[in-house]
Amino acid sequence: MSEPHILNARANKSLGQHFLFDPDILNRTALCTGPVEGRTVIEVGPGPGGLTAALLRNGAKKVIAVEMDPRFAENLRSWKECKEGRLSVVGGDGLTLDYEKLVEGESLPVKIIANLPYNVGTPMLVNWIKSKSWRGEMGLMFQHEVAIRVCAQPEDKHYGRLAVLSQAVANTHIAFTLPPGAFKPPPKVDSSVAVLMPLADEEKYPHLGALEKVTAAAFGQRRKMLRAALKSLAKTKNLDATEWLEKCDIDPTRRAETLTQHEFRALTDGFLLG
Structure with a gap:
């Protein structure tokens, strides 16, 4: 098995790089969504390859490593697993990559397990949430505050658009949390692995684009009552915000952070019906 090393290369702050080297932590991260044996796994931002090696050691059928830093991409391409076809290294920006095309011919669904670059983790997650059936379980290392936002429940101050979209x-x-000292270089905040286990197909909400619009409006002015927060969005469909909410059996004086996943789905259905 190839072993990770940092090639005397410093982390690039502009790329949000913070590396893990502890074998136990890397193993826990690799297995945070359950066994990877026989599965294809996408990893974004592998850096020196600590998590990549852990995924391969645990029997991943194939790891597709997306790395925009040419220093680390070159290193990974030298691994014997790359020559054997168990490791594929893709250079480029993980935020703009066409993942559906990337996984053509792979065994689906594909897992995504990654210590994400902190500066692009949230938009990457939103893109993956809205992706199609190629994407399966996700285990993603974020800044702790972002992980909390993914997993938050109604009435929690961290509950917002990201939680509603994720839980749709x-x-x-949250699988576990790490202090800054677990990383090289250490970030300024704690980090956590958020695990997203897909709902059954019939339980997933299909209209994610519309749900994103509704949640952006509702939480964009979260201190306001919903009838005020949704007023501008309602006008785009010639709706009266109060009537729209009442038809969905939602009190117009409530605030966004009190609505459940079910109520946001009902609200979005009402918006689509106009």
């Missing part, structure tokens, strides 16, 4: 397609929980 998956059950979410």
Whole structure:
């Protein structure tokens, strides 16, 4: 098995790089969504390859490593697993990559397990949430505050658009949390692995684009009552916000952080019906 090393290369702050080297932590991260044996796994931002090696050691059928830093991409391409076809290294920006095309011919669904670059983790997650059937379980290392936002429940101050979107397609929980000292270089905050386990197809909400619009409006002015927060969005469909909410059996004086996943789905259905 190839072993990770940092090639005397410093982390690039502009790329949000913070590396893990502890074997136990890497193993826990690799297995945070359950066994990877026989599965294809996408890893974004592998850096020196600590998590990549852990995924391969645990029997991943194939790891597709997306790395925009040419220093680390070159290193990974030298691994014997790359020559054997168990490791594929893709250079480029993980935020703009066409993942559906990337996984053509792979055994689906594909897992995504990654210590994400902190500066792009949230938009990457939103893109993956809205992706199609190629994407399966996700285990993602974020800044702790972001992980909390993914897993938050109604009435929690961290509950917002990200939680509603995530939980429209998956059950979410935080697997574990790490202090800054676990990383090289250490970030300024704690980090946590958020796990997203896909809902059954019939339980997933299909209209994610519309749900994103509704939640953006509702939480964009979260201190306001919903009838005020949704007023501008309602006008785009010639709706009266109060009537729209009442038709969905939602009190117009409530605030966004009190609505459940079911109520946000009902609200979005009402918006689509106009």
